[in-house]
Amino acid sequence: MSILVYVENTDGKFKKSAFEVVSYANAIAEQSGTEVIALSIGNVEESQLSVLGKYGASKVLNVNTEQLKSFVNQAYAAIIVDAAKSSSASIVVLSNSFSGKGLAPRVAAKLEAGLADGAIELPTVNGETLQVKTGAFSGKAFAYVALTSAVKVIAVNPNSFEVKEAEGTVTIEPYSPSIDTSDFSTIVKDIIRATDKISLPEAEIVVSAGRGLKGPENWGMIEELAHVLGAATACSKPVSDAGWRPHSEHVGQTGIAVSPNLYIAIGISGAIQHLAGVSASKTIVVINKDPEAPFFKVADYGIVGDAFDVIPKLITALKAYKGI
Amino acid sequence: MKILVCISNVPDTTSKITFTNDNTAFNNAGVQYIVNPYDEIALSKAIDLAEGGKGTVTVITVGDSSTEATIRKALATGADNAIRVNALPRDAWFVANQIAHYAKDNSFDLILTGRESIDYNGTQVGSLVATILNIPSVSISKKLDIDGNSATVEREIEGGKEVLTLNLPAVIGTAEGVAETKIPNMRGIMTARTKPLDVIEPIEVAQLSHIVKFETPAPRGAVTLVDAGDVEKLVSLLHEKAKVI
Ligand SMILES: Cc1cc2nc3c(=O)[nH]c(=O)nc-3n(C[C@H](O)[C@H](O)[C@H](O)COP(=O)(O)OP(=O)(O)OC[C@H]3O[C@@H](n4cnc5c(N)ncnc54)[C@H](O)[C@@H]3O)c2cc1C
Secondary structure, three states, rough: OOEEEEEEOOOOOOOOHHHHHHHHHHHHHHOOOEEEEEEEEEEOOOHHHHHHHOOOOOEEEEOOHHHHOOOHHHHHHHHHHHHHHHOEEEEEEEEHHHHHHHHHHHHHHHHOOEEEEEEOOOOEEEEEEEEEEEEEEHEEEEEEEEEEOOOEEEEEEEOOOOOOOOOOOOOEOOOOOOOHHHHOEEEEOOOEOOOOOHHHHHHHHEEEEHHOOOOHHHHHHHHHHHHHHHOOOEEOEEEEEEOOOOOHEOOOOOEEOOOOOEEEOOOOOOOOHHHHHHHOOEEEEEEOOOOHHHHHEEEOOOEEEHHHHHHHHHHHHHHHHHOO | OEEEOOEEEOOOOOOOOEEEOOOEOOOOOEEEEEEOHHHHHHHHHHHHHHHHOOOOEEEEEEEEEEHHHHHHHHHHOOOOOEEEEEOOOOOOOHHHHHHHHHHHHOOOOEEEEEEOOOOOOOOOOHHHHHHHHOOOEEEEEEEEEEEOEEEEEEEOOEEEEEEEEEEEEEEEOOOOOOOOOOOOOHHHOOOOOOEEEEEEEOOOOOOOEEEEEEEEOOOOOOOOOOOOOOOOHHHHHHHHOOOOO
């Protein structure tokens, strides 16, 4: 018996979510006395792979072939399933990242496994059943999902489980799964990365602005504030609908759900659909000139004021605080 | 081109979410149901692709008879015909198996789903259907172009996007950017009533998961207001009290 964890990398470097999922699997393993086997696919250096030991992996299966350099969900899912079977895994853990969202159901279907996606806490074990807390109703509620199948798959929400160091040694094994060419009917043509941007689902601080900003020409100060804080930028739906900002920045019930440590909402009214996607934020700061804006009801800190007056001052104060 | 669009019947986005039976069941008293907003994007894209006799659009829902108003809305928007699998959805695996079972016998070129539903938020159904049918899938697409037998898709990735090509048949999950959502016009509403809505019975599916109970988030404490002229105070609160910077 073991717990298999799939760890994602970007250009050969593990993301924080990789350490989160290994930590998560290790916490389950410690409860149930099993071992954590990590599976890495792609060109990751040995020194990087061995870092996974620091978070509780006792073995790393390393798949490194040219054919698998870019992410193809059918092929990657087949490899995860292959590794899960060969290591007799009873639980498969992955990140509920954009790629993970495509992989987890494929893996679950092939293993006839129940899937809890969007897990935000460690599971509780009740005999053969695992119970996992997940987000539901777009952040307006939580659901406890019971997985009753022999094998279980859990996709852990980024930023919802702390990275924790563990003791132990790790071995790295090259792994050559059997690959079916029919799993490669998807071809990656191009990857376009906005290199200077912090990814929204993974961001620890998010600076978000709404229609109160009046137009796209005013986003300079939002970007500057985000830059000073090392934050990702986001927006409300009407802002992306109007084309002021890209759709990938729209947060809320019908956008991206975020759970940063700090969410700063500027010129956003706090409509129920917006709140749905941001209510998992640990600390919420609201800046709005309307004291009646509903967002103040869910905020931890608030400033009633004009964004065009407050934001430049806030940038100056933060720069002073950071010594930059 | 034959297109199948999977439609989920979900509580309106303004709904207050509460539960009954000791927090084990969703309280649908007074709740309005709508076509899942992401599925509206899928439907709109399908209608665009089929426009001018280039294809047909079938919508499918797994749900009891109460979902028919939502299905009629999809027909009014422009779908050609509809299938309702007569069962209450148990979990994504159950729903996906019903859809895949229907799709298997009806050889669709393209299956579109929304990227997730706004109630249970799993990004599962599309990928599950694709896996059961053994065809490729993309779970969150931001742009979709079809050229003959192949699809070009832009997929969201952390901090960027990926451009993919895949052979049809395929399952694509749609998000904003794929299409402008359409709303039914008068003619659509009139013709929707005469369009075929077939009801089929579900197949047996093993139960792999179920929801034990729900919970609503704990209310947040009262807001601490800081004077607009004293932003330094906010900085120090965020550092010393909230410990987030
Ligand atoms: C099906 C559906 C799904 C939706 N999904 C989402 C979603 O996922 N995410 C989302 O965000 N919305 C969503 N919405 C839209 C949502 O209902 C609101 O319309 C939207 O969140 C409002 O955006 P806003 O707060 O930026 O704009 P507004 O409602 O226009 O509010 C602007 C705010 O800025 C303040 N303001 C104005 N000027 C200034 C200034 N100079 N300084 C400071 N404050 C100022 C105003 O007081 C006001 O509170 C959805 C709607 C529907 C119908």
